[in-house]
Amino acid sequence: MPTQPYEEFVAPFRTQWNSDVKEFSKALGAQLDSETSAQYALGQGLVAARELAGLTQPQLAQRSGVQQADISRIERGLGNPTRDTLIRLADALGMQLVLLPKDSPDLHPA
Numbered sequence: 256m257p258t259q260p261y262e263e264f265v266a267p268f269r270t271q272w273n274s275d276v277k278e279f280s281k282a283l284g285a286q287l288d289s290e291t292s293a294q295y296a297l298g299q300g301l302v303a304a305r306e307l308a309g310l311t312q313p314q315l316a317q318r319s320g321v322q323q324a325d326i327s328r329i330e331r332g333l334g335n336p337t338r339d340t341l342i343r344l345a346d347a348l349g350m351q352l353v354l355l356p357k358d359s360p361d362l363h364p365a
Contacts, residue, residue, distance in 0.1 A: 291332060294332040294333070294334070294335070295332035296332075297329065297332070297336075298329050298330045298331055298332040298333075298334070299330075299332075301326070301329055301330050301344065302330045304345075304348050304350055305326075305330075305348065307348075308348045308349065310348070312326045312327055312330070315344065315347055315348070318347035319343045319344050319346070319347035320343055321340055321343055321344060321347075325340070326344070329344075
């Protein structure tokens with residue numbers, strides 16, 4: 256069964272939306288973008304930390320006790336790790352979790 260892109264599928268339905276539904280959809284989309292970009296940033300941070308430690312995903316999994324598939328999902332921005340999972344990953348990487356302001360230059364080291 257062939258598939259079609261979501262935007263192509265939903266386009267005919269969107270033409271029937273009233274202005275309230277369009278505004279609601281826009282707000283929901285912005286919230287989703289915000290949440291997914293934060294998850295993606297967390298994943299990219301984990302990738303950078305793992306590579307800095309010279310570890311593969313399977314090696315990190317063994318050291319941390321976190322399933323390699325879970326590490327992969329987190330790194331791709333698809334996972335929603337618990338606090339305990341993040342602590343175990345940080346410990347296995349010889350790092351600690353730190354909260355920084357969003358505009359901190361430490362978030363984007365040179």
